[in-house]
Amino acid sequence: MKTPRIEIDLQKIRENTRTLVDLLGCRGITVTGVTKAVCGQPDVAQAMLDGGAVGLADARISNVRRMRDAGITCPISLIRAPMLAEIDDVIRLCDTSYNTELETLVRLSVAAQRLGKEHDVILMVEMGDMREGILPMDVEAIASMVVKMPGIALKGIAANFACLGHDAPTPHAMAVLTRLANEVEGTCGPYISQLSGGSSSGISLALSDVSNGRLNNLRIGEAILLGIDPVTERRIDALHTDAFCLIAEVIETRWKPEKVLAQPLNPIPWALDLSRENSPKLRTVLAVGQQDTTPEGLSFPSQIEFVNATSDHTVVEGNDVRLSVGSEVKMGTNYSALMRAMNAPDVSERLLQMRRHSVPQGHHALRPQLTLVR
Numbered sequence: 502m503k504t505p506r507i508e509i510d511l512q513k514i515r516e517n518t519r520t521l522v523d524l525l526g527c528r529g530i531t532v533t534g535v536t537k538a539v540c541g542q543p544d545v546a547q548a549m550l551d552g553g554a555v556g557l558a559d560a561r562i563s564n565v566r567r568m569r570d571a572g573i574t575c576p577i578s579l580i581r582a583p584m585l586a587e588i589d590d591v592i593r594l595c596d597t598s599y600n601t602e603l604e605t606l607v608r609l610s611v612a613a614q615r616l617g618k619e620h621d622v623i624l625m626v627e628m629g630d631m632r633e634g635i636l637p638m639d640v641e642a643i644a645s646m647v648v649k650m651p652g653i654a655l656k657g658i659a660a661n662f663a664c665l666g667h668d669a670p671t672p673h674a675m676a677v678l679t680r681l682a683n684e685v686e687g688t689c690g691p692y693i694s695q696l697s698g699g700s701s702s703g704i705s706l707a708l709s710d711v712s713n714g715r716l717n718n719l720r721i722g723e724a725i726l727l728g729i730d731p732v733t734e735r736r737i738d739a740l741h742t743d744a745f746c747l748i749a750e751v752i753e754t755r756w757k758p759e760k761v762l763a764q765p766l767n768p769i770p771w772a773l774d775l776s777r778e779n780s781p782k783l784r785t786v787l788a789v790g791q792q793d794t795t796p797e798g799l800s801f802p803s804q805i806e807f808v809n810a811t812s813d814h815t816v817v818e819g820n821d822v823r824l825s826v827g828s829e830v831k832m833g834t835n836y837s838a839l840m841r842a843m844n845a846p847d848v849s850e851r852l853l854q855m856r857r858h859s860v861p862q863g864h865h866a867l868r869p870q871l872t873l874v875r
């Protein structure tokens with residue numbers, strides 16, 4: 502089979518989505534499945550919908566187009582503010598977009614009228630992540646202008662946490678968003694039907710006993726795909742952490758000293774250096790590198806350890822296991838490693854379609870077993 506390849510267990514993605522949809526549903530919170538880490542891969546997107554996600558969201562219009570081309574008709578939101586050159590596509594392909602700039606909102610309004618469509622907008626509020634967002638004190642003023650723009654409808658307000666920074670949402674932040682929603686309704690009129698209070702980083706607060714105000718939606722990618730809370734980097738109970746694995750082929754395996762010195766005048770330099778070396782290491786080179794993934798973000802089978810990687814090679818070490826040339830090594834991925842692999846031209850995809858109910862494994866699931874397949 503071709504390597505490097507990413508293997509995707511769709512059933513685990515369905516189950517992770519279902520688990521979160523059920524847990525958050527009890528609190529009145531819906532789940533929007535975020536597909537950006539898999540570049541809008543349509544089978545993954547469909548698995549999220551099958552698991553009960555109310556809609557999908559992606560940061561890139563190209564990924565949205567890929568899902569639409571594959572026949573996905575559910576509501577899709579663009580969660581990165583649109584670029585001006587893609588406004589028409591945003592209106593055509595997305596039901597909703599997240600926005601922070603009046604200039605962009607005006608253009609959305611004009612395009613929606615021209616294309617004869619009604620487009621929903623959500624205002625993104627800056628709540629401390631310091632990436633995108635309208636300052637809380639400006640939300641009412643901008644909302645009051647948006648409600649006068651034909652072709653677009655103000656549907657909600659939202660915030661983002663722990664993306665650029667590392668701070669998870671707080672009860673205070675939810676209270677502020679709730680107050681903003683109430684104020685916008687009071688002064689501008691429209692019912693703010695959606696209060697989207699964050700990403701996977703918001704799950705633990707949403708499931709805690711503290712009040713979340715009017716929070717009624719989370720946009721979730723990482724927790725569905727990898728079962729991980731991005732703030733703690735720990736597994737979320739009852740979620741699968743191994744829905745994806747990256748498989749690479751061994752192209753060299755050899756005992757190596759710490760260093761081989763170049764001594765051109767010595768007739769047998771290798772013999773000299775190797776015999777002087779006390780603790781040679783069994784090093785293995787995998788045919789995968791920075792061009793295919795984020796090698797530092799891979800988790801290896803317990804017998805081997807990551808040493809370093811370059812654009813096309815990843816070097817691992819492990820004295821207890823000798824991997825023969827041509828054998829395959831299966832690795833877990835973090836969010837960045839997954840995203841890069843899903844977007845890399847040389848990494849192929851293999852979908853595992855088995856319809857079985859699988860029980861999530863314990864923490865050792867983060868370290869997939871070594872497979873030696875010829």
Ligand SMILES: *Cc1c(COP(=O)(O)O)cnc(C)c1O
Pocket residue numbers: 535537560580581661664699700701702720721722723724731
């Ligand atoms: C990426 C992103 C999300 C999803 O984040 P996860 O950590 O994958 O759950 C949600 N909202 C916005 C605006 C994003 O950019």
